[in-house]
Amino acid sequence: MLYDVIVVGSGISGLYAALNARRAGLHVALVCKSNPLRSNSAVASGGINAVLKTTRNDSIREHIADTLNGADKLGRFSAASAMAAGAGEIIEELQSLGVKFDTDENGAIAQRPFGGTKAKRTCYIADRTGASITQTLLVQCRKEGVEIFQNHVMLSIATFDGKLSGITLLRRRDSNVIAFACKSLVLAGGGFAGIYRGHSTNSQESSGDILAIALRSKMRLVNMEFVQFHPTTLANSGTLISEAARGEGAYIVDENGVRFTDELQTRDKLSRDIVRHQLAGHTIYLDFRHLGEELIDKKLPSARKHALNGAGIDICSELLPITPSAHYTMGGIWSRNDTSTDIPNVFVCGECAYSGVHGANRLGGNSLLEAAYFGRLAGSEAATAAKKGVFHPIDYAIVAKELRYVESILEGENRFNINTMRRNLGNNLYNNAGVFRTHDSLANALEYVHYLMKMSSGLCCINKERNDNVELLSIIEFRNSLTVAEAMVMSALAREESRGSHYRNDFPEKDDKNYETNTIIRRLAKAFLRISFESHLSSDWWDRIRRLFHTQIG
Template sequence: MLYDVIVVGSGISGLYAALYARRAGLNVALICKSNPLRSNSAVASGGINAVLKTTRQDSIREHIADTLKGADKLGRFSAVSAMVAGAEEIINELQAMGVVFDTTDEGTIAQRPFGGTKASRTCYIADKTGASITQTLLVQCRKEGVNILQNHVMLSIATYKDQLSGITLLRRRDSQVIAFACKSLILAGGGYAGIYRGHSTNSQESSGDVIAIALRAKMRLSNMEFVQFHPTTLANSGTLISEAARGEGAYIVDENGERFTDELLTRDKLSRNIVKHQLAGHSVYLDFRHLGEELIDKKLPSARKHALNGAGIDILSELLPITPSAHYTMGGIWVRDNTSTDIPNVFACGECAYSGVHGANRLGGNSLLEAAYFGRLAGIEASRAAKKGEFHPIDYALVDKEARYVEAILEGENR
């Protein structure tokens, strides 16, 4: 198959990239491992950060400052500034596509506080923001003619004389290795926090395979050592309890009911405080009881459901046992501010890319913004490159090599 642009990954960054490449009038394929609604974007709960015209006691300058401080001063100023300045446009565009954000009594978009800032700049849809945005973008991609290929796993980048020629894939329904040619490629395949099995908010599919593919293609990686642990996950499973809970006023307490930390610290600091308290012999809980049933059911319905189904806890009357779990990876494929990589016509965005926005630690609410902003940018840049580019031959010796590797795995012993 021949495509002008291939996008690998079906989270918000991949969907946005595919949508904008398609809007440029190009033939676009979106490759996803399984169901598009199983991405990390789809389970991101709390919200998306933006300074809006209606946002009170906040500014773009403050958002930039909070992001850089939260990144432990390792963020890239140019990338942070561009993303933050473009946030309101992203929110307006999502609304125009059909995303229905929660609103205030005055009819403006409601915003809640998140860790690392006292400003209320996180726009939300209850505690299912990521799912709502993902579903809307998926519908829009289908409507505008993006070719969505589910259950295809990318294996490698094919090049010809150091120029992109396409990709090899494993078609899961029949375990066949196939190749697609393209003029531009966008990598948006997510991070690798799923490798912390049993101690992660991610599924096991978040294994960093796209990042590994980039490394095998001799592309630079950066900041791979920075893994963010989310402070509030179910103690027995690692299931995420969104930062929206703390943004709406839930307390972190110990077995004595005592609050021992500031709930709106950045995630790295809060996770360390919780672990230190646990190492001192304490148990740690989220306390929702003072919030009341009306607020919980309106703004935190998923938290109540996860607590009941995952831990058998009714948060209206009981404390919810929590512990930190691996959640988000800051490092990934090194990209320039325009999302381009070391290989011409190959771009990267979302959690698999090191855009420089998050540095050593990400602020809650910035991941969905980063995914949307840089996903859109990748779609625009890849389209420009594809219009100027041409198809290059694929070396089918690479396809044969991948096929033999898969065959060896299938014929091997299962242990």
């Protein structure tokens, strides 16, 4: 099948990219490996940042400054400023598409404070913001003629003489490998926090597939060590309790009712405070009781529902036990400000991209904005490239190779339990490459990842059924997870300092002299990864000067 533009991923970024490419009059396909409403965007509850005409005591300049302060000197000024300046237009466009943001008593869009910000900047729809935006964009994509392929799993990027020719896919309904040709490609397949299985807010499908494919395609990955742990998830479940709860005034307390931290500081600092308090023997809770049932039901209905369903707790009258969990990954596929990548006519957006906006730590409310802003931009850039481009032949040796790979998993003899291996990987990463890290803990994690890589060759399907074989998908995802986990841990070992979400107990201070720079990882050979630090990817000198000016004066 031939398409002008193919978009991989059905979160806000992918949907926005597909919609914008389609509006350029092109033949567009959107590919996702399951139901589009199972993306992480659809469960993002908090809100989307923007300085609006009605916003009080705030400015675009303040938004840029807060974003760069959160990024801890690794933010790209040009990207952050473009995103902040375009945020108001994004909100207006979403409204025109039918997104109904909550309003205040004057009829203006209501905004709440989030951690790391100096103002009430976050627009929201109760605590269901991501789901509302995702559903609206999905309906619009279908209405405007984007072809949506559910249950198709991307396996590789196909190139011919170094030029993009298309992608290979696993069609889940019959486990066959197929190829789609395209003139331009948008990668929007999400992040990899789901590899911390059992300790993650992400869906089970958040396995870093797109990043693993990019690495195998010799594309650069940037700052993979920066994994954000959300400070407030339901203990023993990973269910996210949105930052909206703290924005509306919920307290973080211990078993003695003591508020031991600032609830609205950045997520990295708050997660560390909570874990330190846990290590001192305390149990940590969110306290909603003083907010009252009326406010909770109006502004935090999902939090109440999750607490009741997940723990049998009514937050109107009881404390809710919480713990940090892996939530978001700041690192991703290297991209320019226009979303282009190392491969011509391949663009990237959303959580799988390194746009330079978040740097070492993301602010709450900026992820949905980044997804929408850069998704829209990627769709436009991909459309422009497709109009200038031509189709290139697909090398069917690539398809044959992927088919042999799938057949080996389906037909081979299984020797291990995939669920146990995934759970063990998640536990090991959380304990050794989690909120606190050391050289020894990271070395332990890397050794275990390499052990699982060797063992994973013995993972094959017990169920040989070809119709929607969930086991087949799980094995492919797990092997991708190991590729990404290796890159993440190697990057964390290389950064011998503490910055943003990356905290080394053995290097507790920030080291600007050696590490105010980006970590770059490349695949040079079949199983050899190279780590380097390249400061020019963070910004040029003018970018550094402007960034310093904004963070000091903003």
